[in-house]
Amino acid sequence: MPTDLLSPLTLIVGDEELLVARAVSDVIRAARADDPDVDVRELEGSDVAPGDLGEVLSPSLFAERRVLVIHAAEDLGKDTAAEVLAYIAEPLDEVTLLVVHAGGAKGKALLSSLQSAAGRTLSAARITRPGERRDFLRAELRADGRVVEEEAVGALLEAVGNDLRELASSASQLLSDTHGPITVAAVNRYHRGRAEANGFAVAERAVEGDLAGALELVRWWSMVKLEHVLVTSALANTLRSMAMVASAGRNPAGVLAGQLGMPAWKVEKTQRQVRGWRPEGLERAFQAVAAADADVKGGAVDQDYAVERMLLAVVQARGAGR
Amino acid sequence: MSVFDDLVGQQAVVLQLQAAAAAAARVVAGDDSTASAMTHAWLFTGPPGSGRSVAARGFAAALQCEDRGCGHCSACHQAVAGTHADVAVVVPEGLSLGVAEVRRIVAHTARRPTAGRWQVTLIEDADRMPDYASNALLKAIEEPPPRGVLLLCAPSVEDLLPTIRSRCRLVPLRTPPADAVAEVLVRRDGVDPAMAAFAAQAAQGHIGRARRLALQEDARTERRDVLSLPRSLHGVGSALQAAKDLVDAAQAEAARLTKDRDASEREELSTALGGGATGKGYTGSAPKGGAGALKELEKRQKSRGTRTSRDALDRALVDLAAFYRDVLVVQLGTGTPAIHGDLGAQAATIAGATTPESTLRRIEAVLACRTALDGNVAPLLAVESMALALRTG
Numbered sequence: 236m237p238t239d240l241l242s243p244l245t246l247i248v249g250d251e252e253l254l255v256a257r258a259v260s261d262v263i264r265a266a267r268a269d270d271p272d273v274d275v276r277e278l279e280g281s282d283v284a285p286g287d288l289g290e291v292l293s294p295s296l297f298a299e300r301r302v303l304v305i306h307a308a309e310d311l312g313k314d315t316a317a318e319v320l321a322y323i324a325e326p327l328d329e330v331t332l333l334v335v336h337a338g339g340a341k342g343k344a345l346l347s348s349l350q351s352a353a354g355r356t357l358s359a360a361r362i363t364r365p366g367e368r369r370d371f372l373r374a375e376l377r378a379d380g381r382v383v384e385e386e387a388v389g390a391l392l393e394a395v396g397n398d399l400r401e402l403a404s405s406a407s408q409l410l411s412d413t414h415g416p417i418t419v420a421a422v423n424r425y426h427r428g429r430a431e432a433n434g435f436a437v438a439e440r441a442v443e444g445d446l447a448g449a450l451e452l453v454r455w456w457s458m459v460k461l462e463h464v465l466v467t468s469a470l471a472n473t474l475r476s477m478a479m480v481a482s483a484g485r486n487p488a489g490v491l492a493g494q495l496g497m498p499a500w501k502v503e504k505t506q507r508q509v510r511g512w513r514p515e516g517l518e519r520a521f522q523a524v525a526a527a528d529a530d531v532k533g534g535a536v537d538q539d540y541a542v543e544r545m546l547l548a549v550v551q552a553r554g555a556g557r
Numbered sequence: 558m559s560v561f562d563d564l565v566g567q568q569a570v571v572l573q574l575q576a577a578a579a580a581a582a583r584v585v586a587g588d589d590s591t592a593s594a595m596t597h598a599w600l601f602t603g604p605p606g607s608g609r610s611v612a613a614r615g616f617a618a619a620l621q622c623e624d625r626g627c628g629h630c631s632a633c634h635q636a637v638a639g640t641h642a643d644v645a646v647v648v649p650e651g652l653s654l655g656v657a658e659v660r661r662i663v664a665h666t667a668r669r670p671t672a673g674r675w676q677v678t679l680i681e682d683a684d685r686m687p688d689y690a691s692n693a694l695l696k697a698i699e700e701p702p703p704r705g706v707l708l709l710c711a712p713s714v715e716d717l718l719p720t721i722r723s724r725c726r727l728v729p730l731r732t733p734p735a736d737a738v739a740e741v742l743v744r745r746d747g748v749d750p751a752m753a754a755f756a757a758q759a760a761q762g763h764i765g766r767a768r769r770l771a772l773q774e775d776a777r778t779e780r781r782d783v784l785s786l787p788r789s790l791h792g793v794g795s796a797l798q799a800a801k802d803l804v805d806a807a808q809a810e811a812a813r814l815t816k817d818r819d820a821s822e823r824e825e826l827s828t829a830l831g832g833g834a835t836g837k838g839y840t841g842s843a844p845k846g847g848a849g850a851l852k853e854l855e856k857r858q859k860s861r862g863t864r865t866s867r868d869a870l871d872r873a874l875v876d877l878a879a880f881y882r883d884v885l886v887v888q889l890g891t892g893t894p895a896i897h898g899d900l901g902a903q904a905a906t907i908a909g910a911t912t913p914e915s916t917l918r919r920i921e922a923v924l925a926c927r928t929a930l931d932g933n934v935a936p937l938l939a940v941e942s943m944a945l946a947l948r949t950g
Binding site: 467468471475478479481482483514515517518521522524525528529532533534 | 792793794795797929932933934935937938939941942945946948949
């Protein structure tokens, strides 16, 4: 269906990067397949000066094929937007125009004129709700006409997290790695134990004495981009809550929640965590975290090492004083 | 009366500067026989509050005055106030003194003095010059214009590049003794002698801080609150609470100090950008780029606020370290006078209940906390860690 893709005006509404990039590259690929010498230009709405478009969008002597992509069309100035509309009224055969518009209130007049003129309108709305993310992933997995178990979609979502690009790439990886229906077992074979790491998850494992678990999370995280400061600050927060709960006495969680200004579930969880800790241990843990905070803010050469050493010190502090 | 009257407890320095001013006056009169007592680059060093900039301004006045710093002629007044045509005073406001600013200063030193005496350039906080800015200054120090004088102020010699400090004549100020500070408070600010003695002692030689303690009730309350921390370290929970109170107090103090200035700066900028204007040609909206300028200002103000609250916290930690020093003095029975004399009873109680070794460890903990704050550790975390260390000793 390359002819369909190469409609004279394609409008992409939305700002979900992945979807926009896919739509744009689909069109460019189709145009290249049609004519390998096609001239592709991509412009940012905010960079387009009046007159720039005339250069690209006027008839040329040799009528070579051209593709023009205008990103962030909502940032076009008044004059340049008028130039786009004037071109649309009299489009050229050899030009394929793609306009990407965020779809917000900005540049709304341009958007509605484009919508009535566009041969093809695609939606690239940002995916925010879990249900939408699930639909997206399911569609990705079914792309080749494969059979997908609904539970497998859920398992993959849980394992990979919320980033759309990562979801799309893990889906295509899974499709090429497996044959036949996609099942929970298939997902687990490739994605077991991979959870989204964050500072609090690491801190939780550390204060519960699970050194291996905490280190594993940190290592996973450092595969992507470990934010050392988030680990130290989350650990400081967790230890602070523990110290407050520990010194607040043996009241029911509901009462303590009011006193400490914490939600009741957090009080209960913290009460569980603080078991097995002594004041001396808390003190040592605090000092380890403070030292590591200085280290990750430029005090140490190797920040990864500073974080791991801190986790080790915290887990050891847990047993101290008993 | 002399321009050096406000320079407390620095007799040696005053003599040196007066001799230099006298030699400078002879140079102006055409007599070069004693010219070696005067030179073109001076570096004033000393702990905060010792009067580096007071000494430098006084010297600038002594150079401009017909009578070597009489303290009552217009040249003296203008030089001390920083409005003299031949005295440029540079006070770095931001975190550093940039190379562009330094180049401008260098160009200024090369001018001929309008009053025919000396072209003085005074840089307060010269330690805030990054290396490349110092290098821009180096040329002016290496090949000085005939009547140019450069006065630099910094906490210590090590704060400047070796190339700069080796070309300056050093003026080392000492921490002024408490009785000299007290005497100034009584003479200049009319403070009651007992209060002056207390404030001078508690401020540990920092004249500005001593004056604030003597004149402002909230400064005294804040100090008392800080020094109550050692008594509220019963359990882990109360230690953490005390740490939080300390950090909150520092932030509140900073907010109080910066709030009015922030608001008036914002007001001025928005007026300059045409906010609130009426009449012909007024479009009703801020001109293009106005929002960006406001945001830039807010960013600067925020960094200044952070700096102020960090300074307040650092002051509190200095007081706290001095308290444990008093405890150690009691424990070792040296008889050295206490810094926080009004808290002698509390120091004695703590001294009786702990050992000198643990007191030393506590002082170490306070100093480690200052280092940590300097290294950008989250203030609450650093102070919490210190409070817990103070608890166990």
